Amino acid sequence: MTDKGKTSLADLKAQQGPVFEDMVFGLFRPNKHQVFEAKELSAELIAEFCQSEETFGAALEFANKLKAIWALKYPDQPGLKRIAAQPAPQPQPAIPLPTEESPVINDDDNAATPLPAAQPLKPGQIPSVSAGAIPPIEPVMKTRFNLPNCRVGVAYSATISGTDAASVPLIVTDMQIPAEIGLTFDPESQLVTGLPQLDGEFELALYWRYASTSEHNAGMVHLIANPDPKSLWKVNEPAPEQPYAKPHLDQQLISADGLRLLAASRRGRSHEHGGTFRDDDFFLDHDMAGSWSVMLVADGAGSAISSREGARLAVHSAGAYLVAQLKGDVGAKILPLVQAWDDAASHTVGSHFHYLFHTAATAAVEAIEQQAQAAGAPVRDFATTLLAVATRREGTHTFVASFWMGDGAIAAYGPRGTVKLMGMPDGGEYAGQTRFLDRAAIADAGFGKRVRIGRWSDIDAVLLMTDGVSDPYFETDNGLQDGTKWDVLWDELAPHLAGAAPEYAVLDWLHFFRQGHHDDRTIAILW
Amino acid sequence: MRRLPVFFVLDCSESMAGENLNKMEQGLQSIVKKLRTDPHALESVYISVIAFAGVAKTVAPLIEVASFYPPRLPLGGGTSLGAALDALMTEIDKAVVKTTAERKGDWKPIVYLFTDGRPTDNPASAIRKWNKNYSRKASIVAIGLGKDLDFSLLGQLTDNVIQFDDVTDGDFGKFVAWVSASVVAHSKSVGDNKGINELAALDPSIMRMIKEGPQTPLADEACVTLVGRCQKFKRPYIIKYEREKKALNTRDFKLDVSSYHLTGCYPLDEEYFAWSDPRSSNLQVNTSALVGSPGCPHCGNATAFAVCACGNLLCVSGDGYADCPWCEKSIYFGSSAAGDDGFDVQRGRG
Numbered sequence: 088m089t090d091k092g093k094t095s096l097a098d099l100k101a102q103q104g105p106v107f108e109d110m111v112f113g114l115f116r117p118n119k120h121q122v123f124e125a126k127e128l129s130a131e132l133i134a135e136f137c138q139s140e141e142t143f144g145a146a147l148e149f150a151n152k153l154k155a156i157w158a159l160k161y162p163d164q165p166g167l168k169r170i171a172a173q174p175a176p177q178p179q180p181a182i183p184l185p186t187e188e189s190p191v192i193n194d195d196d197n198a199a200t201p202l203p204a205a206q207p208l209k210p211g212q213i214p215s216v217s218a219g220a221i222p223p224i225e226p227v228m229k230t231r232f233n234l235p236n237c238r239v240g241v242a243y244s245a246t247i248s249g250t251d252a253a254s255v256p257l258i259v260t261d262m263q264i265p266a267e268i269g270l271t272f273d274p275e276s277q278l279v280t281g282l283p284q285l286d287g288e289f290e291l292a293l294y295w296r297y298a299s300t301s302e303h304n305a306g307m308v309h310l311i312a313n314p315d316p317k318s319l320w321k322v323n324e325p326a327p328e329q330p331y332a333k334p335h336l337d338q339q340l341i342s343a344d345g346l347r348l349l350a351a352s353r354r355g356r357s358h359e360h361g362g363t364f365r366d367d368d369f370f371l372d373h374d375m376a377g378s379w380s381v382m383l384v385a386d387g388a389g390s391a392i393s394s395r396e397g398a399r400l401a402v403h404s405a406g407a408y409l410v411a412q413l414k415g416d417v418g419a420k421i422l423p424l425v426q427a428w429d430d431a432a433s434h435t436v437g438s439h440f441h442y443l444f445h446t447a448a449t450a451a452v453e454a455i456e457q458q459a460q461a462a463g464a465p466v467r468d469f470a471t472t473l474l475a476v477a478t479r480r481e482g483t484h485t486f487v488a489s490f491w492m493g494d495g496a497i498a499a500y501g502p503r504g505t506v507k508l509m510g511m512p513d514g515g516e517y518a519g520q521t522r523f524l525d526r527a528a529i530a531d532a533g534f535g536k537r538v539r540i541g542r543w544s545d546i547d548a549v550l551l552m553t554d555g556v557s558d559p560y561f562e563t564d565n566g567l568q569d570g571t572k573w574d575v576l577w578d579e580l581a582p583h584l585a586g587a588a589p590e591y592a593v594l595d596w597l598h599f600f601r602q603g604h605h606d607d608r609t610i611a612i613l614w
Numbered sequence: 615m616r617r618l619p620v621f622f623v624l625d626c627s628e629s630m631a632g633e634n635l636n637k638m639e640q641g642l643q644s645i646v647k648k649l650r651t652d653p654h655a656l657e658s659v660y661i662s663v664i665a666f667a668g669v670a671k672t673v674a675p676l677i678e679v680a681s682f683y684p685p686r687l688p689l690g691g692g693t694s695l696g697a698a699l700d701a702l703m704t705e706i707d708k709a710v711v712k713t714t715a716e717r718k719g720d721w722k723p724i725v726y727l728f729t730d731g732r733p734t735d736n737p738a739s740a741i742r743k744w745n746k747n748y749s750r751k752a753s754i755v756a757i758g759l760g761k762d763l764d765f766s767l768l769g770q771l772t773d774n775v776i777q778f779d780d781v782t783d784g785d786f787g788k789f790v791a792w793v794s795a796s797v798v799a800h801s802k803s804v805g806d807n808k809g810i811n812e813l814a815a816l817d818p819s820i821m822r823m824i825k826e827g828p829q830t831p832l833a834d835e836a837c838v839t840l841v842g843r844c845q846k847f848k849r850p851y852i853i854k855y856e857r858e859k860k861a862l863n864t865r866d867f868k869l870d871v872s873s874y875h876l877t878g879c880y881p882l883d884e885e886y887f888a889w890s891d892p893r894s895s896n897l898q899v900n901t902s903a904l905v906g907s908p909g910c911p912h913c914g915n916a917t918a919f920a921v922c923a924c925g926n927l928l929c930v931s932g933d934g935y936a937d938c939p940w941c942e943k944s945i946y947f948g949s950s951a952a953g954d955d956g957f958d959v960q961r962g963r964g
Contacts (some may be wrong), residue, residue, distance in 0.1 A: 213933050319653035
């Protein structure tokens with residue numbers, strides 16, 4: 088070689104760069120033993136790496152070393168070639184801006200006249216170098232593999248499918264699935280099976296081939312593993328300074344007169360996750376003397392900030408009023424009418440209870456208004472539903488008088504397959520909004536429709552519940568009228584009612600997991 | 615169990631080619647990933663994706679988050695907002711469940727509409743139809759990416775018009791986080807029976823609510839796209855030129871920079887044509903306004919910007935005969951000196 092003086096690396100790179108760039112780029116091409124994983128990299132990054140001076144230096148060194156080995160092994164063979172510089176462009180999937188001019192110079196002992204420097208092309212301009220100098224490259228093989236999503240703890244079996252850019256189907260020959268994920272791949276059936284253990288999103292390496300050949304290529308598939316929904320629900324405590332604190336759980340049992348009544352109330356998963364209080368509440372009473380039982384449940388409005396207090400005030404004030412009235416003169420007047428139960432009598436009973444429930448509801452509203460005023464807050468902050476029942480059993484007959492404001496359900500259940508629904512929930516068609524207890528609702532001409540009475544034989548139980556229980560079991564108004572759905576509910580409850588501490592058993596049962604139903608749950612039962 | 619349907623209506627026009635489309639795909643993936651980890655969202659949110667360019671199609675029908683597999687987004691010529699709205703309304707009719715006596719229906723759906731450009735069809739009648747029959751049935755959040763938008767048009771569709779400025783690296787991540795948080799909050803509020811209809815707070819450093827449409831002049835667009843075909847593999851590609859971003863800093867002060875710089879040349883597949891507006895476009899650009907000429911992304915040929923007599927672009931390696939993959943004639947390409955004047959070529963609608 089003529090001594091041209093020290094040629095800098097940059098100069099060499101300007102002359103010979105493209106050859107080595109191509110060589111290094113080849114290490115990114117997908118094949119079984121590729122050196123670099125190109126899938127996640129941008130074309131610009133790969134280009135930058137291939138074109139850097141450092142890379143060029145290392146590649147040049149490597150080529151020189153190979154040349155030296157060849158010269159040693161085959162001193163008499165031809166093969167050692169001087170590298171003629173090639174003009175740009177570089178073969179890459181997305182072409183970045185062409186940069187500086189690359190001078191075309193022959194690295195030859197007998198230095199020929201250098202060709203004129205090529206300038207960057209303008210749009211529409213055709214370069215004068217003919218096609219032979221640059222061999223076109225194989226396009227990067229774009230493939231896409233699919234696996235349906237899996238879920239932790241749910242048995243999985245799915246076929247992997249994949250195609251190339253021309254939609255030709257591919258066969259997967261091998262797949263590397265980390266053991267912790269819990270899945271395995273069977274090449275024979277192309278099935279991925281197992282019980283997923285880990286949630287997250289995974290890029291799984293695989294090898295594939297065309298049906299017609301046996302040559303393997305590398306690829307990957309994106310697998311999504313959903314977490315077990317139950318594991319996502321957290322339990323958080325409300326901030327200690329929050330007013331109107333209420334315990335997350337409550338329960339009560341009354342055994343007397345050969346009958347039993349219980350209530351259980353539980354904070355729902357939604358409030359647990361959000362770190363807020365239970366909005367539901369209940370009230371139970373049984374008078375041994377007159378044999379009257381009084382049961383109330385209430386559900387504070389989700390959007391009302393102090394509704395838990397509203398629910399509590401409503402059930403206690405309305406409940407106390409009803410108990411007092413039934414113990415006193417009114418109760419004494421009603422009793423013979425209930426026992427007689429002819430048309431006239433029942434009509435009068437109805438009027439009595441209309442009055443009783445109207446006054447009870449008013450007492451509830453007044454209690455809330457008082458509290459609202461004391462707190463300097465609007466009444467609507469305490470919005471709540473209210474469901475109330477006064478019931479008396481005599482012999483085989485059960486008399487029930489009920490008041491229904493809001494959602495949830497009140498029913499006399501029995502015999503099997505039959506239910507006497509004591510009204511219909513408010514709200515009907517639109518959204519999650521229902522009717523709450525307020526002055527307007529009490530003054531409304533339709534108030535009477537909320538009061539129902541009835542006397543039946545062979546009643547298994549009288550039940551009241553908030554929508555946290557009725558929604559998962561009945562879903563719609565139609566569902567509430569379906570006796571078989573009540574059978575399902577009763578079949579689940581009955582075993583818990585049989586034991587020694589049924590109020591705790593039912594409280595526990597209220598924790599059941601039902602997707603989409605995470606409201607507070609309250610139920611009151613007389614059986 | 616009541617479902618919360620969420621519709622993503624995504625602009626897949628040519629101006630999204632390259633980085634933007636990638637970001638949108640990844641953004642969608644991130645949003646869904648976040649939804650998967652929230653208990654309310656995981657069990658109540660159902661997602662559907664409608665893509666639109668010259669035509670609009672549902673690329674992912676309404677499906678629960680747990681089963682949702684992020685679709686590959688297409689690319690096409692045109693921004694047919696009217697077609698997108700029609701497709702959305704059809705999908706709502708088809709997929710959203712109303713409450714009946716037998717079954718509790720879906721919550722009011724939310725629609726996230728992303729677009730980065732002006733509509734190239736006439737969306738007026740679709741907007742009218744939406745406002746008449748659907749605006750009470752679903753809420754739309756319209757998000758404009760960048761500045762080249764018709765905000766007053768979007769304002770006719772919804773009050774929630776947000777402009778997203780994607781300037782620095784972390785911005786898109788923040789934006790995606792905002793969309794996720796907004797969906798999660800909505801699913802929580804319906805789960806708690808709150809029924810609140812407010813948007814989550816916007817991050818003012820990257821997004822702002824547009825109340826009155828700023829009167830953006832109908833100036834030159836931010837990008838020029840051209841479609842060509844590889845001579846060897848016959849596959850299409852798209853060349854993208856963008857006006858330098860700093861030239862757009864002030865709306866009122868128009869810099870005299872009427873040139874576009876090459877930002878990339880991206881491979882396409884035949885799907886591109888299925889997604890493009892079938893109506894022919896007369897939009898032209900003069901090559902003197904374009905700086906830079908790319909090689910072919912499919913085969914590495916020296917230039918992807920060779921123009922055939924039939925008016926279409928193809929790639930050639932140098933002078934000589936070439937077979938035009940469009941008109942299939944054999945054409946001689948002579949090399950030209952650098953000093954030639956520019957000429958007009960047909961460009962994409964954007």
